[in-house]
Amino acid sequence: MVQEKNERRSNISAQAPRPATALRHQGLREELIATAERVIETQGLEHLRARDLAVQAGCSVGAIYNVFTDLDWLILEVNANTLRAIGAKMAAAGGAAPLDCLLSLANAYLDYAVDHRRRWDALFNHRMPLDAVAPDWFIEVQNQAFSYIEAPLAQLRPDLPVPALGLLGRGIFAAVHGMVALGLDQRVGSYGVPALRAQIATVVRAITAGLPEVDLT
Amino acid sequence: MVQEKNERRSNISAQAPRPATALRHQGLREELIATAERVIETQGLEHLRARDLAVQAGCSVGAIYNVFTDLDWLILEVNANTLRAIGAKMAAAGGAAPLDCLLSLANAYLDYAVDHRRRWDALFNHRMPLDAVAPDWFIEVQNQAFSYIEAPLAQLRPDLPVPALGLLGRGIFAAVHGMVALGLDQRVGSYGVPALRAQIATVVRAITAGLPEVDLT
Numbered sequence: 001m002v003q004e005k006n007e008r009r010s011n012i013s014a015q016a017p018r019p020a021t022a023l024r025h026q027g028l029r030e031e032l033i034a035t036a037e038r039v040i041e042t043q044g045l046e047h048l049r050a051r052d053l054a055v056q057a058g059c060s061v062g063a064i065y066n067v068f069t070d071l072d073w074l075i076l077e078v079n080a081n082t083l084r085a086i087g088a089k090m091a092a093a094g095g096a097a098p099l100d101c102l103l104s105l106a107n108a109y110l111d112y113a114v115d116h117r118r119r120w121d122a123l124f125n126h127r128m129p130l131d132a133v134a135p136d137w138f139i140e141v142q143n144q145a146f147s148y149i150e151a152p153l154a155q156l157r158p159d160l161p162v163p164a165l166g167l168l169g170r171g172i173f174a175a176v177h178g179m180v181a182l183g184l185d186q187r188v189g190s191y192g193v194p195a196l197r198a199q200i201a202t203v204v205r206a207i208t209a210g211l212p213e214v215d216l217t
Numbered sequence: 218m219v220q221e222k223n224e225r226r227s228n229i230s231a232q233a234p235r236p237a238t239a240l241r242h243q244g245l246r247e248e249l250i251a252t253a254e255r256v257i258e259t260q261g262l263e264h265l266r267a268r269d270l271a272v273q274a275g276c277s278v279g280a281i282y283n284v285f286t287d288l289d290w291l292i293l294e295v296n297a298n299t300l301r302a303i304g305a306k307m308a309a310a311g312g313a314a315p316l317d318c319l320l321s322l323a324n325a326y327l328d329y330a331v332d333h334r335r336r337w338d339a340l341f342n343h344r345m346p347l348d349a350v351a352p353d354w355f356i357e358v359q360n361q362a363f364s365y366i367e368a369p370l371a372q373l374r375p376d377l378p379v380p381a382l383g384l385l386g387r388g389i390f391a392a393v394h395g396m397v398a399l400g401l402d403q404r405v406g407s408y409g410v411p412a413l414r415a416q417i418a419t420v421v422r423a424i425t426a427g428l429p430e431v432d433l434t
Contacts, residue, residue, distance in 0.1 A: 046344070127263070167408070167412060170400075171396050171416040171417070171419065172420065174395040175396055176395070177399060178393070178395015178396065179395065181341075181398075182390075182391040182394060183391065191384070195384060198384075199387070202431060202433060203385075203388045203392055206427035206428040207420060207423045207424055209431060210423035210424060210426030210427025211423040214426060215422075216419060
């Protein structure tokens with residue numbers, strides 16, 4: 001699905017390339033994403049520049065813009081891969097009881113942010129132009145990452161219809177995200193990962209204990 | 218306190234200015250903060266440039282760097298004012314019962330973010346250099362904003378010692394912040410303020426209902 005949309009996007013800029021050209025195009029595309037990932041992981045998003053990328057990927061600056069409309073779209077591809085990696089960690093987490101499952105998901109998210117700080121940072125600090133809307137394929141990747149939280153919530157609140165469950169799941173994901181984001185932020189006065197982990201556990205425990213009591217009619 | 222530290226910072230760059238110079242210095246300082254606030258509020262942090270600031274404040278670019286080591290310190294002053302404004306909104310919120318109080322605080326925070334989007338954005342998207350640590354006076358302003366949440370939490374958990382209450386308060390502040398941040402973010406697929414408000418209310422209700430049950434020993 002993602003592949004298909006990317007092809008379509010490529011076709012717009014490259015005017016329906018012939019098979020050999022399309023293959024080269026696709027190869028460069030993958031090379032650019034891998035190079036950008038490396039730069040973001042090791043140096044951070046703010047060090048991503050077209051000129052350096054071109055040198056490292058062995059192409060001209062113009063060739064980059066043949067493949068991606070602008071760097072924002074390349075960053076979106078890297079961020080989608082980051083979301084897939086977070087999703088994979090969350091998929092591997094879990095537990096039978098809702099509380100164990102939610103704690104394990106929150107810890108998986110915290111661990112990813114700690115282990116891949118710059119990459120995780122790029123996910124939330126990449127600013128698209130204000131009028132830009134994330135493309136559908138990207139929203140789908142995001143929703144996939146959010147979705148792991150819904151199974152334990154459905155156990156806690158079997159009465160909730162799917163849309164309400166989705167909104168609640170996103171809310172709890174965002175709540176954990178907020179604690180991780182402010183907790184790791186130097187500017188706010190970071191207090192270390194163990195205290196942060198305990199803080200997140202307390203809030204997740206409270207949510208889990210209280211959720212069955214909340215009137216959601 | 219803030220004043221005192223700023224004076225000290227100014228003195229370092231201006232080498233103990235004489236009274237008249239110090240007064241001019243202070244006047245320019247306030248003018249620059251007000252101008253930067255205007256730019257951030259109307260155009261956003263990414264449009265803040267020393268050259269434009271100098272034109273608008275009627276000084277030279279060099280004069281800016283006589284007052285602030287670099288733009289990061291000017292932005293920090295604007296962000297401190299933003300935190301004070303958020304704090305004032307939260308101070309005016311409240312309610313007798315812990316739940317009413319926590320809901321009212323969360324709504325005050327959401328309302329500020331919606332009404333002053335670019336300013337609120339600057340607070341969380343201003344990146345200091347990775348090795349920079351926020352100065353003590355800024356941390357104090359932040360802690361003041363976090364503190365409003367502690368009174369209702371102390372009602373819910375009178376057993377908690379002050380440090381644990383502080384960590385919990387920060388966690389719940391961060392959780393609400395995370396929901397506001399992801400909920401208003403176009404890239405994540407924003408779903409509108411009323412749904413966001415309902416989402417926040419559900420999570421805050423769950424936390425309030427569950428918190429007395431959580432074993433925190």
